[in-house]
Amino acid sequence: MEATEQTLSRILATYGLDTPLVAIGGLLLLAMLIHLLLGVLLRRLHRVAESSSNRWDDVVITAVETPLRVALWLIALMLILGRVPIAADLQAFILRAYDTLLILMLAWFLQRLIFGAEEELLSPARGHKASTDKAAVHSTAKLIRVILWILAGLMALQSVGVSISGLLAFGGIGGIAVGFAAKDLMANFFGGMSIYLDRPFTPGDWIRSPDREIEGTVEDIGWRLTRIRTFDQRPLYVPNAVFTQIAVENPSRMFNRRIYETIGVRYQDSAKLASIVADVRQMLEKHPEIDLNRTLIVNFVSFGPSSLDFFVYAFTRTTVWVEYHAIKQDVLLKILDIIHEHGADVAFPTRTLHLDSAPPELAQAVRGEHP
Structure with missing residues (x-):
């Protein structure tokens, strides 16, 4: 900065233009000219x-x-300001402020560059991104911006004469006191960091916890709280530290949904059970919404108290909750049709009472006869 001012002073003195008003006017004119040339250059660079x-x-x-x-x-x-006759102390302050402003300008440029890179990585021109990929880009960009402004703040403090080493030493001692006073806040902060880095869920995912009464769609992941919209449309705010202590299920990342049903047939239809099981398996193998790359089981499994039980184990192609139930209904109705086509029926709870060895008086009483 000083070398620039000295060079400028020599140029102005050579042409007899070293008076303050002429120098200020010349600088303004030169700045306007460079501004116009810069605009032309930037427009050309944009076209290229x-x-x-x-x-x-x-x-x-x-x-x-x-x-x-x-x-x-x-x-x-x-x-x-360097051409205006002001006090030496004020000029020194202005020079320090100049260095600080340039540091902040550099940080501003880098922040804009990070925002631009984030938008470019998530732009539709680069194809569809999974929710985990989007979360990784957002979390990485957010972390880089935080680090950037921390470093810019330290550099700015150094430029105005604040000792960084002393500040860091104080921060080490004061950090202990702050840690005790704000341990919950710090726990939530690092909990948010772990969510961003591990990515167990992202905004838009349906999550639930078997350990807590937490279930719903994730709307936002902040540095302290995660906002979840429950299925009855109430907002649920969960501190991020909670997710470091509980198990979390993410049904949104399922590959398939499972159909697992046990169906009972009457004992008098036992001769038809093998054919029913075979036809049900064949129906599932031909069903367009059943994923044959997953496990498919249709087997007779047990002699129930009042039924011969077989179970159906299959997976749908879709993971959408509403579509899954429509497919499951269609499968169950087709199983019922198969059972009826074989002249059989679904069993219901029954009880058989044998009276062959009962005393005559008891048998007559059961039949409603009087001795």
């Missing part, structure tokens, strides 16, 4: 970037455009 197949050059040009314009006027302002 749009014509290329590589999309990352668009991201870089868009990220640098606005910070570069602001940086130009910031430099011009600092040069103008």
Whole structure:
């Protein structure tokens, strides 16, 4: 900055333009001219970037455009203030502020670059992204932005004369006290970090916990709380630390849904049971909504108290809850039709009373006869 001012002073003195008003006017005119030339250059770069197949050059040009314009006027302002006769202490403060502002401008450019990269990675032009991929991109970008501004803040403090080593030493001692005072807050913060890194669920997933009464659709994952919309449409706010202590199921990531039913046939239809089981298996193998790449079982399994039981074990192709129940209904109705086609029927609870060895008086009483 000082070398620039010295060079500028020599140029102005050579042409006799080293008076403050003339110097300020010249700097403003020069800044406006550079601003116009910069706009022409950036527009041309945008046209070249749009014509290329590589999309990352668009991201870089868009990220640098606005910070570069602001940086130009910031430099011009600092040069103008350097031409104004003010106190030496104020000039030193302005120079320190200049360094701090340039650090913040660089951090601003990098943040815009991170936002642009995040949008590019999630753009429809790159194809469909799974929910886990989107969560990974969002969480990584958010983590990089946090680290970026922490570093920018430390550099800015260093530029205004604050000792970073002393600050870090104080932070090590004070961190212990803050940790005890805000342990729940820190636990939730690191719980959110573990969710972002491990990705057990993402916004839009249906989750449930067998350990707690937590079930619903994830709407938002914050740094302290996760908002879940329950199936009765009530919002449920769960601290992130809870998810480090409980088991979580994610039905949204199922590959299939299971049909598991036990069906009983009457004992008098025992001769028809083998044919019924074979026809049910054949029906499932031909059903368009049953996934044959998964386990398919139809077998006679037990002699029930009042029925001969066989069970059906199959998986649907869909994981959508409503579609699954429609498919399950269709399968069960077709099983019922198969049973009826064989002249059999589904069993219901019955009880048989044998009276062959009963005394005559008891047998007559059961039949309603009087001795």
